[in-house]
Amino acid sequence: EVHLVESGGGLVQPGGSLRLSCAASGFTFNSYWMSWVRQAPGKGLEWVANIKQDGSEKYYVDSVKGRFTISRDNPKNSLSLQMNSLRADDTAVYYCSRVIGGYYGSGSDYNRYYYGMDVWGQGTTVTVSS
Amino acid sequence: EIVMTQSPATLSVSPGERATLSCRASQSVRSDLAWYQHKPGQAPRLLIYDASTRATGIPARFSGSGSATEFTLTISSLQSEDFAVYYCQQYNNWPPALTFGGGTKVEIK
Numbered sequence: 444e445v446h447l448v449e450s451g452g453g454l455v456q457p458g459g460s461l462r463l464s465c466a467a468s469g470f471t472f473n474s475y476w477m478s479w480v481r482q483a484p485g486k487g488l489e490w491v492a493n494i495k496q497d498g499s500e501k502y503y504v505d506s507v508k509g510r511f512t513i514s515r516d517n518p519k520n521s522l523s524l525q526m527n528s529l530r531a532d533d534t535a536v537y538y539c540s541r542v543i544g545g546y547y548g549s550g551s552d553y554n555r556y557y558y559g560m561d562v563w564g565q566g567t568t569v570t571v572s573s
Numbered sequence: 574e575i576v577m578t579q580s581p582a583t584l585s586v587s588p589g590e591r592a593t594l595s596c597r598a599s600q601s602v603r604s605d606l607a608w609y610q611h612k613p614g615q616a617p618r619l620l621i622y623d624a625s626t627r628a629t630g631i632p633a634r635f636s637g638s639g640s641a642t643e644f645t646l647t648i649s650s651l652q653s654e655d656f657a658v659y660y661c662q663q664y665n666n667w668p669p670a671l672t673f674g675g676g677t678k679v680e681i682k
Contacts (some may be wrong), residue, residue, distance in 0.1 A: 502668065557607075
């Protein structure tokens with residue numbers, strides 16, 4: 444069975460750091476883009492970061508650029524999110540998700556595809572407060 | 574930046590009735606739109622991608638329609654397990670950008 448399990452959340456002071464992990468099982472981890480998505484209290488879902496199958500491409504929402512780093516360890520089937528310089532508005536439940544998507548070709552033969560985030564973890568809670 | 578706006582914020586529906594949820598994009602996203610269901614304390618669930626294609630295992634009572642800037646998610650006959658928050662997500666700029674709407678809460682009337 445396909446599973447994603449997040450860990451590493453907790454209470455941290457503003458300006459502090461935290462590292463989230465996501466353990467994947469039941470599928471070929473290195474075949475998929477992976478994402479982090481968060482939900483602040485009383486708010487909707489917000490995409491945070493993506494990473495390509497081999498880790499060669501990483502993308503972030505503007506609000507976390509320069510502070511958060513997404514990474515993956517394919518032999519260990521693990522996804523991580525290093526969060527530095529945390530702010531109160533980073534308080535949220537953080538979900539990791541599997542992305543059915545990607546691209547192939549280049550130039551005039553470039554093709555991209557996306558079929559959604561089809562597997563999600565249960566989330567880990569990050570609270571930034573003094 | 575493409576902004577996704579969902580309406581209404583809350584929809585009160587009786588079990589067995591039809592629910593119609595709207596999602597509007599600030600500019601055309603073609604058919605690059607997905608819908609998700611999210612219940613409190615649970616993982617979000619993919620329902621629809623490419624505006625109208627149901628994901629694996631999704632019941633036929635869920636249907637999506639629309640293109641460009643106007644999209645609709647219809648639940649034909651609400652079951653008790655369908656009361657949740659629903660989000661649209663555009664992926665016209667994928668990779669990498671993925672933008673969610675603010676969500677519509679479907680509650681029991």
